[in-house]
Every structure is written in C-alpha cells, then in structure tokens.
Amino acid sequence: MTTHVERPTDYDADEHGWFGGPETGWGGRFMPEALVAALDELTVAWHDAMADPAFVAEFDAILREYAGLPSPLYLAERLSAKVGARILLKREDLNHTGAHKIRNVLGQALLTKRMGKTRVIAETGAGQHGVASATAAAYFGLDCTVYMGAVDTRRQALNVARMHLLGAKVVPVESGSATLKDAINEALRDWVASVDHTAYLFGTAAGPHPFPSLVRDFTRGIGDEARQQCLDRFGRLPDAIAACVGGGSNAIGLFTAFLDDPDVAIYGFEPGGEGVDTPRHAATIHAGARGVLHGARTYVLQDEDGQTIESHSISAGLDYPGVGPQHAHLAATGRATYLPVTDDEAMTAMALLSRTEGIIPAIESAHAIAGALRVAERLGEEKGPEATVIINLSGRGDKDMGTAIEYFGLGDPDQVTEEPVGEPEGAQE
Amino acid sequence: MSVSTAFEKARADGRAALVGYLPAGFPDVAGGIEALRAMVDAGCDVLEIGLPYSDPVMDGPTIQAAAQQALEGGVRTTDVLRTVEAVAATGIPTLVMTYWNPVERYGVERFAADLADAGGAGLITPDLTPDPDVAGAWIAAADRHDLDKVFLVAPSSTDERIAMTTAACRGFVYATAVMGVTGARATTSDLAGPLVARTRALSPSGADLPIGVGLGVSNGDQAAEVASYADGVIVGSAFVRALLDHPDDRAAGLRTLTALTEDLARGVRRA
Numbered sequence: 001m002t003t004h005v006e007r008p009t010d011y012d013a014d015e016h017g018w019f020g021g022p023e024t025g026w027g028g029r030f031m032p033e034a035l036v037a038a039l040d041e042l043t044v045a046w047h048d049a050m051a052d053p054a055f056v057a058e059f060d061a062i063l064r065e066y067a068g069l070p071s072p073l074y075l076a077e078r079l080s081a082k083v084g085a086r087i088l089l090k091r092e093d094l095n096h097t098g099a100h101k102i103r104n105v106l107g108q109a110l111l112t113k114r115m116g117k118t119r120v121i122a123e124t125g126a127g128q129h130g131v132a133s134a135t136a137a138a139y140f141g142l143d144c145t146v147y148m149g150a151v152d153t154r155r156q157a158l159n160v161a162r163m164h165l166l167g168a169k170v171v172p173v174e175s176g177s178a179t180l181k182d183a184i185n186e187a188l189r190d191w192v193a194s195v196d197h198t199a200y201l202f203g204t205a206a207g208p209h210p211f212p213s214l215v216r217d218f219t220r221g222i223g224d225e226a227r228q229q230c231l232d233r234f235g236r237l238p239d240a241i242a243a244c245v246g247g248g249s250n251a252i253g254l255f256t257a258f259l260d261d262p263d264v265a266i267y268g269f270e271p272g273g274e275g276v277d278t279p280r281h282a283a284t285i286h287a288g289a290r291g292v293l294h295g296a297r298t299y300v301l302q303d304e305d306g307q308t309i310e311s312h313s314i315s316a317g318l319d320y321p322g323v324g325p326q327h328a329h330l331a332a333t334g335r336a337t338y339l340p341v342t343d344d345e346a347m348t349a350m351a352l353l354s355r356t357e358g359i360i361p362a363i364e365s366a367h368a369i370a371g372a373l374r375v376a377e378r379l380g381e382e383k384g385p386e387a388t389v390i391i392n393l394s395g396r397g398d399k400d401m402g403t404a405i406e407y408f409g410l411g412d413p414d415q416v417t418e419e420p421v422g423e424p425e426g427a428q429e
Numbered sequence: 430m431s432v433s434t435a436f437e438k439a440r441a442d443g444r445a446a447l448v449g450y451l452p453a454g455f456p457d458v459a460g461g462i463e464a465l466r467a468m469v470d471a472g473c474d475v476l477e478i479g480l481p482y483s484d485p486v487m488d489g490p491t492i493q494a495a496a497q498q499a500l501e502g503g504v505r506t507t508d509v510l511r512t513v514e515a516v517a518a519t520g521i522p523t524l525v526m527t528y529w530n531p532v533e534r535y536g537v538e539r540f541a542a543d544l545a546d547a548g549g550a551g552l553i554t555p556d557l558t559p560d561p562d563v564a565g566a567w568i569a570a571a572d573r574h575d576l577d578k579v580f581l582v583a584p585s586s587t588d589e590r591i592a593m594t595t596a597a598c599r600g601f602v603y604a605t606a607v608m609g610v611t612g613a614r615a616t617t618s619d620l621a622g623p624l625v626a627r628t629r630a631l632s633p634s635g636a637d638l639p640i641g642v643g644l645g646v647s648n649g650d651q652a653a654e655v656a657s658y659a660d661g662v663i664v665g666s667a668f669v670r671a672l673l674d675h676p677d678d679r680a681a682g683l684r685t686l687t688a689l690t691e692d693l694a695r696g697v698r699r700a
Contacts, residue, residue, distance in 0.1 A: 022562045030529055030556050030563060032487050034583035034608060036590065175493050181484060188486040193609035195585065292530040293484065295556075305506045306534030308483040 009259040011330060017209020017296070019329035026332065027325035029208040030292045035188075038195040043210040045115050050217060055114065059218075062106055066139065067096040069103070069221065073229035073390070078356045083373050084380030085387040088238065090226045090254065092394045093361065099395030100222055100250045101132040105201055107218030109136035112199035119143040119198040123187040125152055125180035126316030126399065127159025129203030134168035136201070144168040147186045149179040152316065159399065177310050180320055184294050204247025205324035208295030212252075212324050219253030226390050227257040234388065239379050240265040242372035243392040244364050245338060246282070246318035248327045250394035255336060265337070268327060269371035271313030272340030282311035283340040284323040285331045293322040299331075314343035314403060315363035317395070345370040347407050350397060362395035363403060369393075431577050432522040432550050432600040435474040436639035436660055445656035445697040447472060448641055449690065450526060450665035452479035453512040454504025455495040456672060460679060462515045464672060464686055469519045471687045472694030475661070476516055477553060480509045480527035487528075487555045489612030491666040494673060506535050510547045517548030524577060524600070526553040532567070541570035551577025551600055558590075559597030568597065579603050579641075582628055584620040595632035601639040601661060604628055613666045614645035625658050648689075652696030662697050 013019045019026045029039060049055040063069040071094050076087045092100040105122075112120055120142050124130030130146040137144030146163055150172040153160050163170050176182035184207075191200045205215040223241075230238055241258055243251035245268035258264045273281030281287065284299045291300035293308060301309040301321035313319040330336035341349075346363055349370035354360045361369060372391045379387035397404070405411045439446035449468045455461050465476055481496035481504055488496070509525060517523040525544060532540045532552070544552070551571060557564050559580045571578045577600030582591050585608060595602050606621035607614065621642050632638045642655045643663030647670075652662045671689050675682035 016560070016562050018562065028563055029558075029560075031558070032556055032583070032605075033558050033581045033590070033594065034585055034605060036558060037583075037585040037587060175490070176483065176497065185484050185486045189489070189610045192487070193607075195608065289534075292533060292556075294486075300530070302530070302534065304534070306482075306531035307500065308530075 009256060011259050011326065011333070011335060013209065013213050013326070017213065019326050020333065024329055024332065025297050026329040027209060027212060027296050027298070029295060030297070031208045031295045032192060034192050035195060038191070039208060039210065041115070042214070045111060046210055046214045046217070049111055049114055055110070059107055059110055062110065063103065063221070067102045067106060068094060070225040071095055073226050073233070076357050079353070082356060083376045084385055085376040085389055086385065087376060088230065088388065088390045089359070089393045090222060090390060092222060092250065092392060093359070093365070093396035097132050097135050098398065099128055099132070099362065100219060100253055100392070101129050101203070102135065103221055103253070104203070104215050104218045104249060105129070105132040105136040106139070108199065108201045108214070109140045109142060112142060113140050115199065117197055117199045119145070119194065120201050121145045121147065121187050121190050121194070121198055122201040123147045123180065123183040123203055125149070125183070125319060127152065127156040127163065128317055128395065128399065130168070130170070131159055131162045131166070133201045134163045134166035137168060138166050145190065146170050147173050147183040147190070149177070149183050150174045151178045152180070156316070179310070181294070181308060204249040205252045205326065206247045206294060206296060206298070206322055212296065212326055215249050216252045216256055216326065219249050220256040222250065222253035222392060223255060223257030226254065230388070230390060236388070237261055237264055238388040238390045239383065240267060240375050241390045242267040242269065242368050242375060244269050244318060244367040244394065245285070245323060245327060246271065246320050246364065247322070248324035250392050252324060252326055254390070254392040255330070259335065266330070266335060267371060267375055268336055268338040269341045269367045270338055271315060271318035271367060272342040273312045273314070275342055276340045280312040281340065282313040282319050282321065284321060285327060285338040286340050296325045298325040298328040299323050314346065315367065317362065317364040318367065339371055341367040341371045349373065350404065351408065359393070360397035361393055362397050363400045365392070365394045430522050430550055432475045432524060433639065435522045436601060439474055440660065445659055446474040446639070446661040447652070447694050447697045448475040448477060448661050448663040449473040449668055450477040450479060450663065451668055452481050452492065452495050452499050453509040454481055454499030454502055455669070456498065456679070457502050458504060458508045458512060462512055464683060465512070465516045466519060467683050467687050468668065468690050469516070469521045471690035473521065473690060475522050475524065477524045477526045477663070477665070478509060478512055478516065480506065480525055480531055482528040482531060485528060487610055489610040489666060491613070491669050491673065492611050495669045506531055510543050513544065513549040514547040522550040523548070524550050524553055524579060526555065529554060529557045537566045538570050541574045541576055545574040545576060549576070551579060553579040553603060555581060559594055564597070571599070581605055582624065584608055584624050588627065588631055591628055591631045592633065595628060595634070595638055598638055601641045602628060602632070603663065604640050604642045604659070606642050606644045609644065611644055611666050613647035613670065618645060621655065622658050649692035649696030649699070652693045653699040656697040656699070662693065664693055
C-alpha cells in the first residue's frame with residue numbers, strides 16, 4: 001500500500017497558504033521577514049519531494065519497515081455491540097513510539113536530509129512530539145534540540161529521559177507560561193538564529209505556511225489507509241469519521257482522504273477541559289476567536305486585547321490555545337463539525353475502551369472515543385448496526401498512566417481487590 | 430508626523446538618528462511614560478513604544494521580561510495608545526512596535542484611527558511582512574490615516590523581497606542586523622553593513638527611504654560604528670536593561686537610562 005499520494009481536495013490551501021483562498025483569511029504566513037526565505041526554501045523542497053517518486057518510495061519504505069505501518073483498521077466488536085453501530089479503530093497507537101506523530105517527524109526529517117541540513121529543532125508539550133523528533137533524528141543521524149516548557153519538563157520527566165536516551169538535547173523554557181506555546185516561541189527564536197543549517201520539525205498541522213499543509217501531507221496516510229481498509233473489508237465508506245483536535249495533526253491526517261466524500265460526516269473533538277463554560281478548557285474552535293497565533297490566522301483562545309489565554313486540558317497533547325488553520329476553514333465551511341469533550345468524559349472513555357477492548361488509549365485519543373460514541377449511538381439508532389464510524393486511535397495510553405493513577409485512584413497496593421478500582425461512571429455494562 | 434522628518438533633520442546635521450525603544454506599561458504605565466520622556470530629553474530622535482504581547486517570538490529574554498512585567502501589571506492596548514499620546518506630545522515622532530494579533534483584535538482601521546488621533550507616527554510590525562495578502566488591510570488603513578509603515582528586512586532576505594519591502598515602507602526601513610532575536614550583543618554584526626548596502630541599492634526611492642539598523646546595539650561606540658553606514662541606530666534591549674537593573678530604585682533607573690541615551694546620542698554624532 002502506498003501511504004503517500006499527493007492528491008488535491010476542495011479544501012486545500014492556495015500557494016500562499018490560505019485555506020479556501022485568500023478571501024477566507026484562514027492560514028497564511030505571519031512571520032518575521034528573517035524566516036521568510038527559510039519557509040520559502042522549505043515550501044519548494046516539500047513540493048519537489050512530494051512530486052519525486054523516489055522520495056515518496058523512501059518515505060513509504062521507512063514507514064513500513066521502521067514505524068510498522070500501515071496501522072490496522074480494527075473492528076471493535078464489543079464496543080460496537082455496546083453502542084449499536086460498527087466502530088472501527090484506526091490503530092495509530094501501534095505505531096513505533098506509540099502515536100501517529102512518527103509519520104510527521106519521519107517525513108520532515110527525511111525532507112531535512114534531502115535539504116542538506118544537519119540539525120533539527122522541535123517543540124513539545126507532553127513530550128510525545130519531542131520523543132518522536134528525537135527518534136527521527138537518531139534514525140537519520142541528525143543533531144536534535146527539543147524545547148519544552150519548564151512546567152512540562154517537571155511533570156513529564158519520563159519523556160525527558162526518553163529524549164535524553166535518544167541523544168537529544170532538551171531545553172526547559174521558563175518564559176511566559178512555560179508550556180507548549182512558549183516552547184514554540186523559543187523554538188522559533190532558535191530557528192531565526194540557526195536557520196542556515198537547522199530545520200524546524202513543527203509538531204502539528206499549524207503554524208505558518210507551509211507547515212499546516214506539509215504536516216498534513218506527512219500524516220494523511222492515516223486517512224488514505226483507513227479509507228482503503230474500510231472499502232476493502234466492508235465494500236463501503238464509513239458514515240462518519242472522528243478524531244481529537246488539539247493542534248490537529250492526527251485529525252487532518254484522518255480527515256484529508258474523506259474531505260471530498262460528501263456522505264461521510266466528519267467530527268473533530270476538542271478538549272473541553274473542566275467545561276467550555278469555565279475558563280479551564282482548550283476548545284479553541286468552539287470558544288476561541290479569529291486571530292493570529294504562531295504564524296497563521298486561525299481560532300485562538302485570546303482576551304479582548306488579543307493576548308493569548310492559557311489553555312487547560314487533562315491531556316497535555318491537546319493543551320494548546322490555537323488550532324491548525326485548515327480546521328478553522330473546515331469548521332467555517334461546515335465540512336467538519338467540532339464539538340467539545342470534557343476531561344471527565346475523556347477519562348470515562350479511556351476506562352471504557354480499556355475494559356471493553358483491552359486497549360488503553362492516550363487521553364488525547366480518548367476524547368475522540370468519547371465524542372464518537374455519542375455520534376455512533378445516534379447513527380446506530382438512525383441507520384441500524386451497519387452504521388459505520390472510524391475513530392482515529394491516535395496514540396497509546398502508557399504515557400498517561402500517571403494521570404490515570406491520580407484520576408481513578410489506581411495503583412495503591414492496599415487497594416488491590418477483585419473489583420476493579422476507579423470504575424468510572426458510564427463504563428458500567 | 431512621519432518619522433522621516435526626524436531622519437531628515439539628522440541627515441541635515443550630518444549624523445544618524447537615534448531611535449529608542451521601550452515597551453509601554455513598563456515598569457508601569459506612568460513609569461513608562463516618564464522613562465520615554467527622559468529618553469527624549471537625553472537625545473533620542475525617534476521613539477518606538479512596544480505593545481506588550483503574550484507571545485513575542487522575535488524578542489530575547491530582556492524585552493520578554495519587560496513585556497511580561499507590563500502584562501502582569503495589567504497593561505491594555507488603550508494604555509499603549511495613552512503612552513503614545515503622552516510621548517508624542519513632546520513633539521518627537523513616536524511609533525508603535527507591535528506583533529500583529531493585538532492590532533487585528535483591536536480592529537485594524539480602529540487602531541489606525543486611534544493611533545493617528547493619539548499623535549502616533551505609525552507602526553513597526555515584526556511579524557507582518559508587506560506581502561499584500563498578509564498586510565493589505567494595514568497598508569490600506571495606514572494610507573488612509575497617513576501613518577508610517579515600517580517593515581523589516583533581514584540578512585536572509587532575497588533581493589526581490591528587499592525591493593518589495595522597501596517599496597512598501599513609509600518612514601524608514603528596519604534592517605535587522607543579525608539573524609536572531611532582540612538583545613544586546615558585545616560586538617556589532619558583520620551582516621549589517623552588507624545588508625544596508627543591498628537595501629540602499631534595491632530601494633526604489635534610493636536614499637530617500639532612511640535605513641535604521643537594529644538588534645544588538647548597547648553603547649555609544651557600537652552606535653558610532655552603525656551610524657557610519659546607516660541612517661538610524663535602533664536601540665531597545667539596552668534601554669530595557671537599564672530599567673530592569675534597578676527594580677527598586679526608579680530614580681537610579683532613570684539616571685542610567687539618561688546616561689545611556691547621552692552616550693548613544695554622542696555615538697551617532699561621532700561617525
């Protein structure tokens with residue numbers, strides 16, 4: 001299976017990075033002049049690479065032999081029986097390093113090598129993109145520096161250790177709120193000074209042109225594979241597809257192949273945190289306003305003066321006050337529907353999937369599970385049990401066990417009982 | 430009043446203009462106005478007032494710290510305009526340097542109108558290049574209100590982009606002397622001279638568009654060196670540092686600021 005084909009959709013960006021054309025105003029490139037030449041160079045190199053069969057073949061071979069792709073499209077039978085609709089899980093949790101992110105970093109690192117650059121930098125929130133970047137750097141023999149908010153280096157010590165073991169330098173960022181958005185700022189500051197020999201491996205389908213489209217190209221294999229797998233096995237397209245949306249790389253990776261299938265409903269589930277009626281959430285599309293952050297015009301959580309507001313989600317990978325501009329465009333056109341899922345709903349879904357299918361999902365992916373099951377129940381009632389929903393299971397939950405222990409009260413040796421502890425509401429039969 | 434008047438005056442004196450930067454609201458709104466006025470009194474020809482922003486990707490640790498302090502103190506966009514009004518009232522051309530999102534959020538036309546009303550000369554936009562699809566709304570609003578549009582060129586800029594950028598500028602063009610963020614540096618950049626020469630050659634209005642050089646200058650000797658090839662010497666982090674170094678003694682901070690301004694003002698006259 002070829003995981004990578006450049007195939008236009010009706011929802012792509014124009015040559016300047018405007019999704020749906022400049023009149024929509026979504027995307028673009030709001031960047032210092034000092035970085036424009038590098039972004040132009042990257043744009044040319046990316047177009048050349050995607051048009052070069054040798055590059056595409058090499059990328060596919062690496063994904064296949066090193067990252068374990070294509071990932072299975074798994075029919076979750078017990079979960080399907082529970083909701084009354086056919087639930088298919090795109091098993092990105094089985095990829096090398098445990099998430100869809102390996103696709104993006106291997107693509108960008110291969111492109112870096114092709115461009116003759118010797119060093120990569122990356123930002124990371126929880127550390128997943130940092131670990132993936134360090135992995136890709138080790139694979140290709142590139143120097144790697146990862147910027148990570150100081151708050152996050154403290155709460156994600158295991159991922160810091162993984163990056164160190166992989167040979168990457170990890171720089172704690174103390175500025176601003178010392179979280180993901182500040183790590184992006186610091187990586188951009190590095191890049192302004194190092195751009196002649198350094199590539200910035202952007203971690204999500206956001207940022208200035210060409211990153212939203214480039215990252216989409218490297219992750220769209222998720223949907224290309226899933227669409228074909230669904231056709232091969234069931235002879236039909238799904239009724240709906242669903243993914244969680246933080247910056248939005250796993251979501252755009254799944255959505256792209258289905259954008260021009262008008263009968264496939266598309267759902268993105270945003271981190272609703274403690275509720276979108278509270279200040280503690282990261283539901284950017286649902287509750288944010290149009291603005292410019294990190295180089296693109298998109299929805300941004302911001303105050304009335306345009307200052308970025310700190311986001312909150314129990315899932316560090318979704319905890320970002322912006323969102324990829326193509327998602328803003330898909331939301332504005334109505335092609336995709338974006339809905340919030342709270343921390344509690346996601347944690348309930350995490351336990352549900354664990355106990356129903358024996359799969360511990362990343363909390364990010366648990367947002368997609370929670371939201372998609374609501375959709376699936378409705379579709380099942382409307383169309384019967386053949387109603388089919390593909391959910392992107394974007395990552396595995398090992399990294400989230402600390403959060404799960406705290407949330408469910410697990411892991412206390414005095415609490416080992418025959419009854420499962422931390423039984424969440426909604427996970428009951 | 431366009432900043433070009435200040436550049437013309439300096440040029441008539443056979444020297445470069447001294448352009449000083451401080452963020453508004455630092456250490457607080459009143460203290461910021463006082464500091465900016467001290468810089469006027471001690472010899473700055475043009476002032477840039479920074480609009481503190483939560484995500485300043487082009488700024489190094491010094492200006493970040495000042496902006497963060499201003500934001501924590503509750504500075505608002507309206508306070509920035511108030512600061513402009515107080516400083517411009519001295520008669521010195523006063524620009525606002527701002528990342529783009531706060532302007533877009535305020536409303537581009539409304540910001541331009543209120544800036545003009547406050548007596549501001551225009552905007553420096555570090556993350557807004559003059560590409561029409563990006564800066565079209567600002568360029569139109571600036572033209573309606575007769576405001577300066579200061580865009581940036583960098584050592585990495587292509588000739589084509591320098592020509593496009595200088596064509597779009599009004600007031601002066603900001604040449605970033607180093608590939609990097611703001612912050613005082615021990616030595617001036619060897620990239621600055623060649624960039625200024627390229628910019629001069631590629632600017633459609635030739636020598637009529639003044640070229641200011643910024644990023645790294647912190648003393649009179651460096652100012653003199655930059656003044657030998659540029660029309661303006663832009664200093665930011667060193668001024669901020671003068672105030673940051675005296676958090677508990679504003680009078681001492683202002684004395685340091687004044688002494689630094691005087692040193693730099695002598696520097697631009699020495700070339």
